[in-house]
Amino acid sequence: QLACPLDLGCHSVGSAGGVGLMGAMPGLMGGPPPMSSSSSSTVPPRGGQSEGPPGSNLFIYHLPNTMGDDDLASMFQPFGRVISAKVFIDKVTNLPRGFGFVSFDNPTSANRAILSMNGFQMGTKRLKVQLKRE
Numbered sequence: 001q002l003a004c005p006l007d008l009g010c011h012s013v014g015s016a017g018g019v020g021l022m023g024a025m026p027g028l029m030g031g032p033p034p035m036s037s038s039s040s041s042t043v044p045p046r047g048g049q050s051e052g053p054p055g056s057n058l059f060i061y062h063l064p065n066t067m068g069d070d071d072l073a074s075m076f077q078p079f080g081r082v083i084s085a086k087v088f089i090d091k092v093t094n095l096p097r098g099f100g101f102v103s104f105d106n107p108t109s110a111n112r113a114i115l116s117m118n119g120f121q122m123g124t125k126r127l128k129v130q131l132k133r134e
Contacts (some may be wrong), residue, residue, distance in 0.1 A: 050084040054134050055107030058114065061099045061128035063087060069100075076102045079116065080109020101132065 051057050060072070067075075073085035087100040104110045110131065118129040 050103060052083055052103040052105050052110070053107065055131065056104045056110045057132040057134075058102045058104075058110055059099065059128075059130055059132050060102060060117075062122070062125040063096065063098050063100055063127070064122055064125070065096045065098065067096065067100075072100050072102060076104075076113050076117070079104070079113040081105045 058076075063072070067087055069085050069087055072087055073082045076082050076085065081104060082102060083105050084103045085100065088097040089095065090097050102113070104113070114129050114131070117127055120127045120129075
């Protein structure tokens, strides 16, 4: 289990809705994956953060401030089975901190996600995707 750092909240904020991902992932030529604000079966209940095996857990930096947990999970699902996805929220401002975690069930999926998503342009920012230090 990952614990939230002391001054950070770990709950979802609204849906990204209009975040464009066309061309971000192989096989998505028709447009972005659906961005649902409903709960995803791959994301643990609010307050819980599951980790995958070593080499399967990613830090994602420079997330748009409109992205929530379900949006993050949906964005990374094309690379493998996402067992958890969490966007960190500032407890004081209740706004996203711009980073999050994604955990896969295996290292191969995590590596595919890094190769495809690291440096991917979202709005005015480029995502930074890297392995969590074990």
